[in-house]
Amino acid sequence: MERENCQMSGSQSDSGVITMEDLEGFSEEGHSDSAYNSSLQDDAEQERLLNYWQNVGRGHQVEVPRDMAEPIQQLTRNNRTSQEREIVPFRLISQKEKCGEILYEERLYEKAKWACITVHEKQYEQSICLGFMKLMRYICEQNSTGTYLGLTIPVVTIVHTEESRTVLSQAVTVAYYLPLEFQNQPPQPNDTEIMIQEWPTTIVYSRTFRGTTNEQSILHEINMLAEALDFSEICLEDSFIMAGYTNPAARNRHNEIWFLRRL
Incomplete structure (x- = not known):
């Protein structure tokens, strides 16, 4: 290709x-x-x-x-x-607040199927660009049903760091949650680089942040959430998820960083 x-x-x-x-x-x-x-x-x-x-x-x-x-x-x-986009369903377990600010939420996401592509570019932004455009093609009729699948939010990015959490790995996975109507029988991608994966039931700790989503801001938010948790040792130490809800070109966009709890 x-x-x-x-x-x-x-x-x-x-x-x-x-x-x-x-x-x-x-x-x-x-x-x-x-x-x-x-x-x-x-x-x-x-x-x-x-x-x-x-x-x-x-x-x-x-x-x-x-x-x-x-x-x-x-x-x-x-x-x-389209009036609204389907949101990845979850159950809120708990949240931690300080001075009226929500520091993080603990959520349960049930097992579900996602379309995923792993990209290895030199910069995080390059990987996101390439991965997102490939997923756009899959959503827009380039699949086994030949139909438009519909956008869901958030679009998530799985990132990895080394032990000190100061550098992101070049391997980035961009993932799109399949709408509920396609969960039982996911349309197959025409692009063989896109894989349909069933993610297991997962507990995540989620922290909301606003602004840019480049390598530096993601590393900063990872460390901010680690400080807020006080028990980050119960989470995976080198795998994190960046969830994007709004336009990455907007100045005040809605993003989240997720820590995955060990099960």
């Missing part, structure tokens, strides 16, 4: 993921359903959307390849009628 050009240059504080929210402003700028009334108009609309994404991508130091045109158009069309 030909590899996408997903290189980034510039500050690591820049996010490398292009998501639905990048399209929302564009799709609200006066484009009507009449743009899809003929194949000619359809092709023109697809080209405009791709050009918009490529312009946004350059602002993030990301090259969006031309074969992303159809997935981008599919996401845009469905986003115009």
Whole structure:
């Protein structure tokens, strides 16, 4: 399979993921359903959307390849009628507060199926870019059913550190929770690099944070949660999850860092 050009240059504080929210402003700028009334108009609309994404991508130091045109158009069309995105279900066990601030939550996630891809780029942002675009293709009809599967949140990233928790491993796994209607019979990806995995029932300790999600901010949040827990030895010591709920290009976006409890 030909590899996408997903290189980034510039500050690591820049996010490398292009998501639905990048399209929302564009799709609200006066484009009507009449743009899809003929194949000619359809092709023109697809080209405009791709050009918009490529312009946004350059602002993030990301090259969006031309074969992303159809997935981008599919996401845009469905986003115009979608009211909300399915959230990964969990049960809240407990939470720790201090001075009215929630330091962390303890949650139970039941076993579920996820579409996962592991990427080995030099920088965290590069891996996220490549992995997310491949999952977009899977969501947008490039699967055994040929249907649009629908977005779910959060999209999660499994990261690993060495013992001192000062460096992230280059191996990053990006994962998409399959909507409830597909949990029993997951559509199979056309891309052989994407694997459908059943994750076991898991207890996580989750800390919310706002802002950028680069290597430095993730390492910082890992250490902040470790300090808040006071008993982080009951968690896995080198595997963590970054959960993203909102547009990574937004200034005040919603993210979480998860510690996985040993079972």
